[in-house]
Amino acid sequence: MNSTYQNAGVNIATQDEFVELIKPLAAKTKKPGLLAGVGGFGGLFELPKGLYQNPVLVSGTDGVGTKLKLAFAMQRHETVGIDLVAMSANDLLTSGARPLFFLDYFATSRLELSVAKRVISGIVEGCLQADCCLLGGETAELPGFYSPGDYELAGFCVGIVEKSEMVDGRHIQPGDAIVGLASSGLHSNGYALARKIIQDEGLPLELHLPELGKTLGEALLEPTKIYVKEILALIEHAQSHAKPKGMAHITGGGIPGNLPRCLPAGTKAVLYEKNWQPSPLFGLLAQWGKVLREEMYNTFNMGLGYCLVINPQALSFVLNFFKEQGLLAWHVGNIEADAASSPPTAQVLQ
Numbered sequence: 001m002n003s004t005y006q007n008a009g010v011n012i013a014t015q016d017e018f019v020e021l022i023k024p025l026a027a028k029t030k031k032p033g034l035l036a037g038v039g040g041f042g043g044l045f046e047l048p049k050g051l052y053q054n055p056v057l058v059s060g061t062d063g064v065g066t067k068l069k070l071a072f073a074m075q076r077h078e079t080v081g082i083d084l085v086a087m088s089a090n091d092l093l094t095s096g097a098r099p100l101f102f103l104d105y106f107a108t109s110r111l112e113l114s115v116a117k118r119v120i121s122g123i124v125e126g127c128l129q130a131d132c133c134l135l136g137g138e139t140a141e142l143p144g145f146y147s148p149g150d151y152e153l154a155g156f157c158v159g160i161v162e163k164s165e166m167v168d169g170r171h172i173q174p175g176d177a178i179v180g181l182a183s184s185g186l187h188s189n190g191y192a193l194a195r196k197i198i199q200d201e202g203l204p205l206e207l208h209l210p211e212l213g214k215t216l217g218e219a220l221l222e223p224t225k226i227y228v229k230e231i232l233a234l235i236e237h238a239q240s241h242a243k244p245k246g247m248a249h250i251t252g253g254g255i256p257g258n259l260p261r262c263l264p265a266g267t268k269a270v271l272y273e274k275n276w277q278p279s280p281l282f283g284l285l286a287q288w289g290k291v292l293r294e295e296m297y298n299t300f301n302m303g304l305g306y307c308l309v310i311n312p313q314a315l316s317f318v319l320n321f322f323k324e325q326g327l328l329a330w331h332v333g334n335i336e337a338d339a340a341s342s343p344p345t346a347q348v349l350q
Contacts, residue, residue, distance in 0.1 A: 025120055029127040029134045043135030045101050047160065054163040058097035061156045062087035066191040070220050072149060074205060077115050079223040080153060081122025082129065083188045086224035087251065088157035089130040090306065093228055094247040094262065096167035096235055097159030099132035107140040108151035119153070122223075129226040132157065165235075169246030169262040169309070174337040176245060177312045178259075178269055179319065180276055181230075182328035183305030185222035189252045190299040194220065197289035211280035219281050227306045230325045234318065242314035250301040256346050257298065259307055263335070263344035269309075271333030271348045278303025297348055309335060 032048070047055060064083045071080045081104075089099045104123050106116060116139070127134045146152065186194060198205075198216070205217030212219050235243055246262035259269050282303060286296050296302060310318055315331055322329035338345070 025117075025124045025134075028124055029132065031131070031133045043101065043103065045133065045135055045158075052160065052162050055160050056095075056097075056163045056166060058092040058095045058159045058161060059157065060088040060091035060159075061154065062091065062188075063152070063154045064188050066195060067186075067188050067221070068151070068153065069195060070191070070205070070217060074217050074221065076217075076221055077118040078122050079221055081119050081124070082126040082223035082226070084123055084153050084155045085126025085130055085132075085157070086226045087188055088155050089126070089132065089159075089226055089228055090224070090249040091251075092157055092159040093231055094167065094249055095159075095161055096165055096244075096247075097161040098232055099130045099157055099159040099228060101133040101135035102127050102130070102155060102157045103135055104137035104156075105140070105154040106137065106151060107142055107146065109141070109143050109146040109148050111139065111141050112149075115151070119151070123155075126223075126226060130157075130228045131232075132159075167235075167244050167247055167262075169264055172245045172262070172264055172267060172309050172335055174267060174335055175312060176309050176335040177315045177331055178271060178333040178335065179308045179310060179315070179322075180271075180304035180330050180332035181227060181306040181308070181322065182225070182276075182330075183250070183279070183301045183303055184225040185219060185279055185281060187224040187251070187301055187305055189254075189301065191220075193289070193291070193299050194285055197285055197291070201288050203288065209280075209284065211284070219279075225305050227327075230322060230327050231306075231308075233325065234321055238314070238317065238321070241311050242317050244308040244310055246309040248307045250304050250306060254297045254300055254302060255304060255307070255348055259346040260344040262309065263346075265344060266338055266340040266342070267335050267344050268338040268342075269333060269344070269346035270336050271346065273302075273348050273350055275332045276303055276330040277328075302348075304332065307332070 064080050068080060071077055085102055124134055203216060207216040209216055209219060248259045248262045250258050282300055319329050
C-alpha cells in the first residue's frame, strides 16, 4: 500500500470540513473592524478610526492547562473554550485595554468533528463575553504526539487602549483601597494540585457537594469569569477620581504572586480574608488534601478572580457600581507603605 498523509493519521478533508463548521460560529462574534476572518492565511482587522488619538495595542496569550484533563474525563467540552478566552482577555484588561480579536490553536491526535465543534462553541461564547472577534486560528492533527481523545488549547488576544488612559499602577499610593471581584471558582489555575488531591483521596467527579449544589466535576469545570464588560463599563462611566489606578488578574501564583505586579515600589497590599466569601470548594480542597493555608493562597485565587486598586473616596461608588452589574465585589484590603527599596508585595491576613 502506498503511504499517504491520511494513512499517517492526518486527514486534510476533515480539517477542511472543520473550517467550514467554524465559519458560521465565528460569524456570531463579528464586530466593526473585521475585514477577513476564519479561512484565510491571516485574519485582517482594521483599527477603529477616529476613536483614539494615540492607540496602544495590548496582547496576551495563554492556555487552559490541566483543567482539560477534567473535560476529557467528563466528556464536557463546551466550557474550556470560555476559559481559553478568559485567560488572555482578563490579562490585557488589566491595562484598561478593550479586546479587539482572538485567535486559537487547537491540537489533537485525531480531529473528531463533534468534539472540536463543542470546543469552538465555547471559544465563541468566550469571545461574546469578552466582546471580541474570533479572527482565526489553527487546527493541527498530531498523531503519536497526543494520546487518543486528548487535545491542547492555546489562545492569543489583542486589545487597544488610548495611551493617556492606560492603567499602569504608577499613581497607586498608601491609603488606596483594594476591591476584589468574585471568582467563579478555580478558574484555570491550580488544577495540578486539585487533581492530585482528588486522585489521592479517591474522590469521584460525580460526588455531589451540598455546599455548592452540584457535583465535584461540575464545580471544577465551572468556566473562568470574564470581567471585560463590567470593568470597561466602570472605566467608561466613572469620574476620573473613581477610575482604577491599578488592576490585577489573579491567576497562577494566587494573590501574593499577581497583585504586586500592578503596584509601584515602596508599597504593599494588605488583605483580610474575613472581608470576602470564597466558594466552599477552596475549603473542601484544603480539607481533603490537608493543604496549608500559605500553599492554598500561593496556588489558587481563593475566591478573588480580579483585583482593583482605587481611590478610597471612590469605594462606595465602585462597590455599588459592581452590585448594579450583578457582580460580587468586596473591599478586601488597602495599600500600605513599605521600604522604598523593597519590591511590592501582597499579604493576606486572617
